[in-house]
Amino acid sequence: MNLPLQQLLKLQSLDQIALDAKKRIENIHAEIERIREKASQLETHLTQKQQSIQRQEVQYHSNTSQLQALEATLAKQKTRQLSTKKMEEYQALENANADLTRKIEDLENQMLTDLDHFEADKKAYAEWIGATQRDLEQLQLREKQLQSEKQSLQTTYAQQCANVSNFETHLRGPFYEVYTVLRRCEKTFPIVVPIIKGNQCSGCHLSVSTDTVAKAKLNAHPQCCENCGRLLFVEQES
Ligand SMILES: [Zn+2]
The missing domain is CATH 1.10.287.1490 (Helix Hairpins)
Structure with missing residues (x-):
């Protein structure tokens, strides 16, 4: 996972505590x-x-x-x-x-x-x-x-x-920008979600295209779910 994504997940968990x-x-x-x-x-x-x-x-x-x-x-x-x-x-x-x-x-x-x-x-x-x-x-x-x-x-x-x-x-960059837009539209948390089995967005549980999955794996540019708009990432296998 790239650094911006790691930071976003941390930011998201801080936001979640405030929201709760x-x-x-x-x-x-x-x-x-x-x-x-x-x-x-x-x-x-x-x-x-x-x-x-x-x-x-x-x-x-x-x-x-x-x-x-x-x-x-x-x-x-x-x-x-x-x-x-x-x-x-x-x-x-x-x-x-x-x-x-x-x-x-x-x-x-x-x-x-x-x-x-x-x-x-x-x-x-x-x-x-x-x-x-x-x-x-x-x-x-x-x-x-x-x-x-x-x-x-x-x-x-x-x-x-x-x-x-x-x-x-100190957060900057396209990943952070997408995150702030999603947060401003008051999208239901979490707004940064992993793609799960069957190429499903774990936010809305609908399938995303293989193209989006491939791009998300590259981790170079922010990829959003075509259905719900959440920011997607692929969890690395451990
Ligand atoms: Zn979705």
């Missing part, structure tokens, strides 16, 4: 986003449950006031009824009282049902809140770990980019 770090940073970033999304859903759910319980409480208090008002009205009507002398007025108040009594009964029944629901919801909430808060704490802890992992990987990535850059400062 970059990929891991991206994966961690995606995981952090998922964790944040999940935590935000839990928080929304928590707020909704709290608001629902508050609404029920407010409703119950409002019904209690309404019940007290109805009972006060009924008491007044009964007092008026006792002091009335006119039969007609007495009967009208009798009907009004019956009407009011029904309303009071309906409201009392409604309040009993509401109270059952309210108590059940409060109990379910009390059981749920503990587990949810623990889940939230775990998510926050996990996010913190990932953030620190990400930070250290970013340092590694920056160092590796510097290594690549230092290594390639």
